[in-house]
Amino acid sequence: IMADQKTNKEQRYDRQLRLWGDHGQEALENAHTCLLNATATGTEILKNLILPGIGAFTIVDGHRVTGEDVGNNFFLSSDSIGKNRAQAATEFLQELNSDVSGNFVEESPDKLLDNDPEFFHRFSLVIGVQLPESTCLRLGSVLWSAGVPFLVCRTYGLVGYMRLVVKEHTVVESHPDNALEDLRLDQPFTELKNHISTYDLDSMEKKHDLQVPKNYKEKEAFRQLIREGIRKNESGAPEEEENFDEAIKNVNTALNPTKISSAVDDIFNSEQCENITSQTAAFWLMARGVRDFVQNEGNGSLPVRGTIPDMIADSDKFISLQNVYREKALQDAAVVAKHIQSHLQAVGKVTYPFNAGGLPVSPLCKNAAFLRVVRCRSLAEEYSVDSFHKDTITSCMDSPDSEMVLYLMLRAVDRFYQQHSRYPGVYNYQVEEDISTLKLCVNSLLQEYSLNVNVKDDYVHEFCRYGAAEPHTVASFLGGAAAQEAIKLITHQFVPFNNTFIYNAMAQTSTTFQL
Amino acid sequence: MAEREEPEKKRSRIEALTENMLVDGGTTSDWQGRWDHVKKFLERAGPFTHPDFEPNTESLQFLLDTCKILVVGAGGLGCELLKDLALSGFRHIHVVDMDTIDVSNLNRQFLFRPQDVGRPKAEVAADFINRRVPGCRVIPHFKKIQDLDEMFYRQFHIIVCGLDSVIARRWINGMLLSLLVYEDGVLNTSSIIPLIDGGTEGFKGNARVILPGMTACIDCTLELYPPQINFPMCTIASMPRLPEHCIEYVRILQWPKDKPFGDGVGLDGDDPKHIQWVFQRSLERAAQFNITGVTYRLTQGVVKRIIPAVASTNAVIAAACGTEVFKIASSAYGTLNNYLVFNDVDGLYTYTFEAEKKENCSACSQVPQDMHFSPSATLQEVLNYLTDSTSLQMKSPDITTTLDGRNKTLYLQTIASIEERTRPNLGRTLKELGLVDGQELAVADVTTPQTVLFKLSFTS
Numbered sequence: 001i002m003a004d005q006k007t008n009k010e011q012r013y014d015r016q017l018r019l020w021g022d023h024g025q026e027a028l029e030n031a032h033t034c035l036l037n038a039t040a041t042g043t044e045i046l047k048n049l050i051l052p053g054i055g056a057f058t059i060v061d062g063h064r065v066t067g068e069d070v071g072n073n074f075f076l077s078s079d080s081i082g083k084n085r086a087q088a089a090t091e092f093l094q095e096l097n098s099d100v101s102g103n104f105v106e107e108s109p110d111k112l113l114d115n116d117p118e119f120f121h122r123f124s125l126v127i128g129v130q131l132p133e134s135t136c137l138r139l140g141s142v143l144w145s146a147g148v149p150f151l152v153c154r155t156y157g158l159v160g161y162m163r164l165v166v167k168e169h170t171v172v173e174s175h176p177d178n179a180l181e182d183l184r185l186d187q188p189f190t191e192l193k194n195h196i197s198t199y200d201l202d203s204m205e206k207k208h209d210l211q212v213p214k215n216y217k218e219k220e221a222f223r224q225l226i227r228e229g230i231r232k233n234e235s236g237a238p239e240e241e242e243n244f245d246e247a248i249k250n251v252n253t254a255l256n257p258t259k260i261s262s263a264v265d266d267i268f269n270s271e272q273c274e275n276i277t278s279q280t281a282a283f284w285l286m287a288r289g290v291r292d293f294v295q296n297e298g299n300g301s302l303p304v305r306g307t308i309p310d311m312i313a314d315s316d317k318f319i320s321l322q323n324v325y326r327e328k329a330l331q332d333a334a335v336v337a338k339h340i341q342s343h344l345q346a347v348g349k350v351t352y353p354f355n356a357g358g359l360p361v362s363p364l365c366k367n368a369a370f371l372r373v374v375r376c377r378s379l380a381e382e383y384s385v386d387s388f389h390k391d392t393i394t395s396c397m398d399s400p401d402s403e404m405v406l407y408l409m410l411r412a413v414d415r416f417y418q419q420h421s422r423y424p425g426v427y428n429y430q431v432e433e434d435i436s437t438l439k440l441c442v443n444s445l446l447q448e449y450s451l452n453v454n455v456k457d458d459y460v461h462e463f464c465r466y467g468a469a470e471p472h473t474v475a476s477f478l479g480g481a482a483a484q485e486a487i488k489l490i491t492h493q494f495v496p497f498n499n500t501f502i503y504n505a506m507a508q509t510s511t512t513f514q515l
Numbered sequence: 516m517a518e519r520e521e522p523e524k525k526r527s528r529i530e531a532l533t534e535n536m537l538v539d540g541g542t543t544s545d546w547q548g549r550w551d552h553v554k555k556f557l558e559r560a561g562p563f564t565h566p567d568f569e570p571n572t573e574s575l576q577f578l579l580d581t582c583k584i585l586v587v588g589a590g591g592l593g594c595e596l597l598k599d600l601a602l603s604g605f606r607h608i609h610v611v612d613m614d615t616i617d618v619s620n621l622n623r624q625f626l627f628r629p630q631d632v633g634r635p636k637a638e639v640a641a642d643f644i645n646r647r648v649p650g651c652r653v654i655p656h657f658k659k660i661q662d663l664d665e666m667f668y669r670q671f672h673i674i675v676c677g678l679d680s681v682i683a684r685r686w687i688n689g690m691l692l693s694l695l696v697y698e699d700g701v702l703n704t705s706s707i708i709p710l711i712d713g714g715t716e717g718f719k720g721n722a723r724v725i726l727p728g729m730t731a732c733i734d735c736t737l738e739l740y741p742p743q744i745n746f747p748m749c750t751i752a753s754m755p756r757l758p759e760h761c762i763e764y765v766r767i768l769q770w771p772k773d774k775p776f777g778d779g780v781g782l783d784g785d786d787p788k789h790i791q792w793v794f795q796r797s798l799e800r801a802a803q804f805n806i807t808g809v810t811y812r813l814t815q816g817v818v819k820r821i822i823p824a825v826a827s828t829n830a831v832i833a834a835a836c837g838t839e840v841f842k843i844a845s846s847a848y849g850t851l852n853n854y855l856v857f858n859d860v861d862g863l864y865t866y867t868f869e870a871e872k873k874e875n876c877s878a879c880s881q882v883p884q885d886m887h888f889s890p891s892a893t894l895q896e897v898l899n900y901l902t903d904s905t906s907l908q909m910k911s912p913d914i915t916t917t918l919d920g921r922n923k924t925l926y927l928q929t930i931a932s933i934e935e936r937t938r939p940n941l942g943r944t945l946k947e948l949g950l951v952d953g954q955e956l957a958v959a960d961v962t963t964p965q966t967v968l969f970k971l972s973f974t975s
Contacts, residue, residue, distance in 0.1 A: 011618045012629075018816065018823040019717055040602075044830065051622055051826040067548030074598050074647065078546050096625055157555075158838075158848070177860055310757050315804045318756040431559060458562035465561040469552045472602035473837040476595065480830030484718070484859050487827070494718070497862035505838050506563055508722075508851040510865040 016052050024491040031124040031490040032056040036109045038089035040470050041155045042129035043075040044479025046093050049486060056101040061086035062108030072472045109135050117142045125489055127151045127482065133414040140165055140379035149489050153482045157466025159406050160478040160503030164376050164485065164496055170283035171372040172364055173493045179370065180256045182305035187258055189304065195324045213255060223248045243312040258301055267371050278347040286364045287371060289340035293332065303332030303365040333365040376499040382515045385449060389515050397453035403502040403511040408445065408455055409463045415441040423468035434464045474505045545650065550575055553604045556847045565846040574845050578604035582844050585671040586610040587660060587687060589636040591829040592677025592713050594626045597640055599837030601648040611656040611663065612637040623826040660686060669694055673840050675711040677833060681740045682910065682962050684712060688733035689963035692879050695728045702728050709843050713836045717823045720832035723854040723870065724839050727879065730853055731870040734878035737906050758808035761800040762817040765793045784819035793818060831857055877907055883955060883968040890946040890973050894925060898941065901958060909960040916956050918949050
């Protein structure tokens, strides 16, 4: 029966296993996320985590379900009206996937922060939805100190907003789209050189001082060189040779210089990579191992990746070429492993290969060129008059219809809420009056931060019109977007955004800012 | 949050609420506040609304009682679309899907449960929505889109697609184009049925708004859907290098030869025994060439042409489509103009652009397509052009023309007996077939419900 269950889960999750693998799925199934407020946005986010099989979720919500709540939320029914929203939503969400464990706490986030802030320490990730500014900042501070990733989401009329707050998030498997191949044609390693010399291509090595063609002119000359190699038939016309055609087509990309990206350089230069202690996380130990290799055996280059693209060739030649790269990659990986091992010994640790969040060395070397670290500023830094990103805001607002204006409006409605304990324009009769009041909030916000930008009246009007509505389609869009960011954080695969995402459902546009 | 309402306003609000509760008597019992989130966009003026927009209370009734939407596909996008529409006020929804539920759908098609496996998607989806969203009437059609006719499609105000096939998309596109009415060469805009189309693959997706006859249609931008790359036969047959090549060898060459499950038993990608057989043979093939990497998962992926899929991307794209349906139905805002691309592999990336209507689009341009061939070209060359051209990408075209006042079939592959009879024509030249300069050819294909007219121009 156990075997059946496994095959059943493999079948059920097949389409996503092809994206994040069994190890990614395991990370997901070991995760426990907390959702604050089971509004439509919140339940949609959870739905997209429950369906792929997250280990557990806990909803914290002190609200009682209203008729309005049921209207836009698939995970409430009219029978839920009057019940605690966390409880009602948990029942419907739990029903989506029996592999997942659902829990609820009938409490407002503020109360929990007052009485038991350590409650939040147990979660892999906390997702805060439709939180008032003060609660958000309080929670942000608790989670920042505890090192728990925090994802803030809100749907406000036709605007979606997400803010990721995580001190440091490391990624080995970033799975970049369109990565360049690691062929090392500009600096062939010995085994590659030896292998190539078994082909009849001696003439190549003698030109251009062993440099690869760099500019268009040189590359064209190189293509011509290849063309000249094409066999000619009796009448002197070139034969159709697919492999030569393929070579000519790939001159641009195959001859890219082997170099280390600035992202990886930054990782090597990070403090954590430099100072290895017994507390150092697996990622940094691994990065240090790679760095040591680069500075020694690699002569400035990363360990060989070991994969090559398919090329038109007969099987034997291709496989033997592939093996040259594979074997070199294994060799390099072993050296990297030795470096890591010596650091471990130096700090008195024995565990190798890593478990609990670490990865064995092989995926590390394959991904060495794509290592990424995401560091987000805290909410405190974003909100402080001393450290907020004035330049970013000001330069974005050079285009007054940039999504930045939506960010400023969200800050303004938060100010309104602080002053009036409600959002602007909730009831029809309030809309007109609230426009001028909201405008005062906008101005006081801009003044407080000495922001010399123009917020068009149209946006003030529009945000009163929204009346803090949470239309389902906008909530659902955000539900998908946020859930995938959560999965990235949990699996440490693919790269999360940094750090503020704004979605404009009116124009169907979006932007990411670092605030 | 305490209300601070003036008594006058409070009384009129309560009156309005009571009115709402009474109006929907009978089977639907709307509760207080149900449509509050939606109403703000229908009953309030705003600076970004569509020029046609007038705030009023009847719009909601139009959505609830009158507006008819067709959802094409009840899979990853379809389930999301049904939910999104139902919670946006749409109650008259039809959904069409020819498939039954598979266990691998359950990671994202959230209207289905393990016990539903094997049942028709359209029916189970409709059931679920109707039960969960009181008052919503989703009517399912367990059918191929091609099994429904003009009369059926004509009844909808808006059609939204969540398909996984370019052919199907082109077919719907063609159907809506065929419904357009032109009076003296001028398009009668009331015959336009807006088409919202969504597509996803892994972490990528797109959503577009098509106003048939007015804006870029599916065929106008066919280059955005490049044809699937199949490995060359010589690679598969004699020069395999990748594990995929080994699997294709077994699927294409070895299975028909070995007939492992009996005569005439085709390879069924959903049958684990079939996949297991292919997997074992692929391992053997791979071993012959020292190729590593053949796994069961890869085998299944290659045989079934599996595209990875997750709930999140489908949620995003369907939501974007749902928002557009709402905008069109309510005029609350101008619509997406007209193509949105989404990718959340690295952060979140969206790109919005206006796809252009192609002047000589084979589907929507209304003029016969130009075709240039020498009179000594063979019909086979014409056939190749129809299938290989990136702007046409036909699958199995049937070519007819008028000769001596009578309809003549030049080549028809969709009926075996006629295919046999007309096959010799492929080797004949256009001149031999009696075709002249300016000849009009009518071509039928699965990619469109209407025949496409071509005008043959002879080159010397």
